[in-house]
Amino acid sequence: MSSRTLGWLTLFLVGTDLFVMSPLLPEISRGFAVSTSAGGWAVSVFAIAYLVGGPTLAALADRTGRRCVLIAALAVFAVANMATALAPSFAVLLGARGLAGLAASGITPSVYALVSATAPPAARATWLAVVTSGLLIALTIGAPAGSLLASAVGWQGVFVVLAVAALLILASTVVWTRRAAPPPPRTGANPLGATTTASTSDQYQLEPAPAVVTKVRAVSVTALWALAVYGPYTYLGTILREHLGFPPSVAAGALVCFGAGAVIGNLAGGRLADRFGGRLTSVITLLLLAGAETWFGLALHAGPVLLLASLAGMALAAYPFFSAQQARLVARYPAASGSLIAWNNTAMYAGILLGSAIGGTALTHFGPALLAFAAAGVALLAALVATSSITAPR
Structure with missing residues (x-):
């Protein structure tokens, strides 16, 4: 499995986890007997945790290694989704969604950085675009599919499926990153790989x-x-x-x-x-x-x-x-x-x-x-x- 394929699957999972909350909010709000506006915090805490955690976790990844941060963040992401499914109260659910957002803030930049380091130099931006499409396609496919799944197994079942998917991607990441650890960038290299017509x-x-x-x-x-x-x-x-x-x-x-x-x-x-x-x-x-x-x-x-x-x-x-x-x-x-x-x-x-x-x-x-x-x-x-x-x- 290439870094591009694994990166796409990972970001599709993260995007689905984020976007599926919108169609599930009415059922979640009814289940915990909270208002629709209060239920919206299940989305807001994810975004806030992402905003707070992103720069810190990325700096940690640059110092200690992106592989370690990515693997740890995927593990936390799986736990957060399972905790969302099993939450006994709305307060616990909000905590689980915040934990998922924090984990996502470690996953996303690590995926982009690993893909950029292993992509062919002349196609680095193209590979990044392909991986990014996983997030965009999650909006049009992942979220509706999650909504349909909820009609069969309930909203809790959707997050159980997401947790299992995170564990599968975690296992694939452990294997792939061990086999294909990217070399450090070379001084003077052109990481973008633009052709001679590109701006210097x-x-x-x-x-x-x-x-x-x-x-x-x-x-x-x-x-x-x-x-x-x-x-x-x-x-x-x-x-x-x-x-x-x-x-x-x-x-x-x-x-x-x-x-x-x-x-x-x-x-x-x-x-x-x-x-x-x-x-x-x-x-x-x-x-x-x-x-x-x-x-x-x-x-x-x-x-x-x-x-x-x-x-x-x-x-x-x-x-x-x-x-x-x-x-x-x-x-x-x-x-x-x-x-x-x-x-x-x-x-x-x-x-x-x-x-x-x-x-x-x-x-x-x-x-x-x-x-x-x-x-x-x-x-x-x-x-x-x-x-x-x-x-x-x-």
Whole structure:
């Protein structure tokens, strides 16, 4: 089994664990006799634990070894899911979900770092994009499948299955990482593997781990990207059904179009970054995202066909960025790639949380069109930041 395949399966599992909570929340809330808003904390504590744990666990992985952190985090993840299934009270369930989020914050960057270290140099960004697609496909396949499974075995059974799956992946990881321990990055190597047409600013030499201020600057563009994308996306169902009056079938079609565009765009981003370099791909993608969100704002009252096409275009434009940004970070800081990728994921979660908060307020007071135009403005700002967020070594 290659690192790419194992990484995809691992992130598909983590994504399913996160996204399946949404369709299961009504049943969980009824089971513990809590309100829907209180039940939502089962999702929030996962995200908060991920935000807190990501940078710390990734720095630990860079110092002590990514294999050890990944194996330990997978073991904790399996325990957390079993604890979720067996939780006797809602408070215990919240603790289990927080533990799962903490474990996920150790799993995700370790997977990305191990895959980037074992991928062919000329296809590193492509491999990262393939692995990332596991998270995106979990949104469109894993979560609905978990919801269907819950109708047969209950919501507790879903988390038992996730715990067993985590143990199987843990066993595979122990075997694979023992056989294929990646060599340390070589000084002067080009970890991104861009061809001669790529920008030379993506080809860096090994140097000491960056300071916190440098890390924040490097991943700030990811926070802006997430804010631009998830500000409108979080309220997509509300926009389509309450503001535009579309039936549920159109709302479902919109999610399918967006999900398909996200997967295709993510995979395309890896190839583009390998070919043209992470910096150029990131900047062009963000400019295209600004245009696509402007198109979405203009297409709100143009009928369902154009509206669905604009959503697919928005996802196609948005998701090449993430793979390109990850490849760019690995290229710039190969010795601290796990740490930088963790900071990047933390920035993404921060942008999502901020986008959800600001997007709801903007939608309530200004309407969906201005929300889309504001998101386009944030994307333009992100494109500007991306030109200098990751600097060449001195």
